[in-house]
Amino acid sequence: MRIFFIYLVSCLIPIYAQNRIGTGVVKKLYEEYCLNCHGENLESGLGGSLLRESLMEDIGSQDDFIQYIKLGNLDMGMPAFGDKLTDSQIRSLQIYIEEIQLKKEREVKNLVGSVQKNKYKAGGYLFRLETVIEDLDMPWSISFISVEKALITERSGALRVWEDGMISKAVSGTPESIKRGQGGLLEVSIHPEYNINKWVYLAYSESLNADEEKPATMTKVVRGRIVDGQWCDQEDIFYTSEEYHNVSGVHYGTRFVFKDGYLYFGIGDRGKQDQAQDLTRPNGKIHRIHDDGRIPVDNPFSHIQNAYPSIWTYGNRNPQGLDLHPLTGAIFESEHGPRGGDEINLIERGLNYGWPIITYGMNYDGSPITAKTAADNMKQPLHYWTPSIAVCGIDFYEGDEFPLWKYDLFAGGLSSQELHRLVIKDDKVVSTEIILKNEGRVRDVATGPDGMLYLVLNDPDVVVRLIPDE
Numbered sequence: 001m002r003i004f005f006i007y008l009v010s011c012l013i014p015i016y017a018q019n020r021i022g023t024g025v026v027k028k029l030y031e032e033y034c035l036n037c038h039g040e041n042l043e044s045g046l047g048g049s050l051l052r053e054s055l056m057e058d059i060g061s062q063d064d065f066i067q068y069i070k071l072g073n074l075d076m077g078m079p080a081f082g083d084k085l086t087d088s089q090i091r092s093l094q095i096y097i098e099e100i101q102l103k104k105e106r107e108v109k110n111l112v113g114s115v116q117k118n119k120y121k122a123g124g125y126l127f128r129l130e131t132v133i134e135d136l137d138m139p140w141s142i143s144f145i146s147v148e149k150a151l152i153t154e155r156s157g158a159l160r161v162w163e164d165g166m167i168s169k170a171v172s173g174t175p176e177s178i179k180r181g182q183g184g185l186l187e188v189s190i191h192p193e194y195n196i197n198k199w200v201y202l203a204y205s206e207s208l209n210a211d212e213e214k215p216a217t218m219t220k221v222v223r224g225r226i227v228d229g230q231w232c233d234q235e236d237i238f239y240t241s242e243e244y245h246n247v248s249g250v251h252y253g254t255r256f257v258f259k260d261g262y263l264y265f266g267i268g269d270r271g272k273q274d275q276a277q278d279l280t281r282p283n284g285k286i287h288r289i290h291d292d293g294r295i296p297v298d299n300p301f302s303h304i305q306n307a308y309p310s311i312w313t314y315g316n317r318n319p320q321g322l323d324l325h326p327l328t329g330a331i332f333e334s335e336h337g338p339r340g341g342d343e344i345n346l347i348e349r350g351l352n353y354g355w356p357i358i359t360y361g362m363n364y365d366g367s368p369i370t371a372k373t374a375a376d377n378m379k380q381p382l383h384y385w386t387p388s389i390a391v392c393g394i395d396f397y398e399g400d401e402f403p404l405w406k407y408d409l410f411a412g413g414l415s416s417q418e419l420h421r422l423v424i425k426d427d428k429v430v431s432t433e434i435i436l437k438n439e440g441r442v443r444d445v446a447t448g449p450d451g452m453l454y455l456v457l458n459d460p461d462v463v464v465r466l467i468p469d470e
């Protein structure tokens with residue numbers, strides 16, 4: 001089945017988010033307790049190298065690592081740290097070691113790069129990049145209508161139409177979004193029956209007190225139609241009352257998938273991590289509503305008093321990508337994690353994805369969140385990245401131009417400036433590979449109706465496509 005619209009993804013981490021590998025509080029912890037014996041760069045000393053590849057495998061699970069450091073190996077000269085470090089501090093040290101290991105590994109391999117000017121080799125192909133749209137202002141999301149036509153959002157508030165190689169001015173009359181932090185105009189997608197009903201869906205950060213210096217905001221979803229460059233017929237599809245708005249400028253989530261008449265979308269924790277576990281609140285959740293905004297009566301928590309009725313799953317930190325598996329219809333999500341905790345999840349009815357009770361990450365400053373990476377009744381990710389790639393938009397490739405990639409999941413990274421290919425079999429990630437690096441922050445990924453793989457980049461703010469090189 002050739003799909004002529006792609007459900008995309010937009011992604012939100014601040015432009016200043018840096019690659020944090022090997023920095024912060026956890027570095028101080030390492031320097032204070034471990035450096036003397038394991039070396040400044042983890043490479044040597046009394047205690048030997050912590051960079052050897054099979055180190056974590058040899059030690060075992062995350063819990064085994066914590067036990068090892070607590071008890072030490074006194075006979076061999078490794079002290080016991082059980083009374084000096086908490087479990088979660090030890091866990092943050094483990095993430096730190098993995099960050100530096102991977103950084104070294106990548107330096108050695110020097111990974112993907114262009115083999116000559118604008119020629120790349122990865123994933124079994126030689127390919128080149130072609131710039132398709134230029135002169136954008138932080139583009140976030142793209143939704144194809146046809147080979148020659150697509151809709152694009154810019155976080156600064158504009159919805160623009162790309163048609164016959166030209167990019168339009170902003171469509172006038174789109175809703176006012178609040179451009180603070182990660183907020184602004186975010187996701188755009190056309191309805192699966194767009195050819196008949198012409199509905200265009202938008203997600204953005206809304207405020208009920210926009211004039212205030214620090215307006216409280218929350219994610220809102222609307223639909224409307226574009227007629228002669230005007231936004232018309234707007235209907236509110238999802239919005240919340242003031243009690244659910246807050247002044248944080250982070251973690252709005254968004255991204256849409258349509259399935260069987262329902263609209264699924266995510267809202268990040270809005271900077272209040274504990275609320276991701278609170279079923280009375282809409283943040284930190286994946287939601288399911290009818291595509292006209294009505295709440296389904298059979299949502300998983302509708303029997304729980306005071307539960308927010310559109311919740312489909314909870315414990316989701318900041319969903320930044322959402323797509324349907326083209327063959328099974330399963331919903332895949334990318335979740336922008338804390339440092340070291342980016343995830344790919346399989347989204348299933350009513351499950352708890354664990355944030356912030358379990359996570360593979362630590363805080364951006366290197367301070368610990370928790371030692372726990374797993375717990376009963378909390379769903380494990382299918383895949384996680386330590387160190388983080390700053391995961392963003394995802395897309396199952398459905399084109400015919402790269403047959404080896406058919407139905408593989410592509411995930412973009414912001415601070416890492418990477419495009420990852422994940423091979424999925426029976427809802428498991430069986431292998432991963434980096435396809436592109438250092439060409440820009442990958443905000444969104446989409447199979448084009450021409451079968452090429454399109455990327456929405458920030459820095460530079462362009463849309464490019466990968467084209468196989470004959």
Ligand code: HEC
Binds near residue numbers: 034035081
């Ligand atoms: C007084 C020196 C000393 C200090 C301080 C020290 N270690 Fe060690 N460490 C060792 C020695 C010696 C070994 C080798 C033990 C062995 O051969 O079994 C070791 C082994 C290890 C191993 C297993 C390595 C392997 O190849 O299997 C890990 C992991 C480790 N240390 C982590 C840490 C961390 C994290 C810290 C800081 C919290 C730390 N160490 C502090 C001396 C030290």
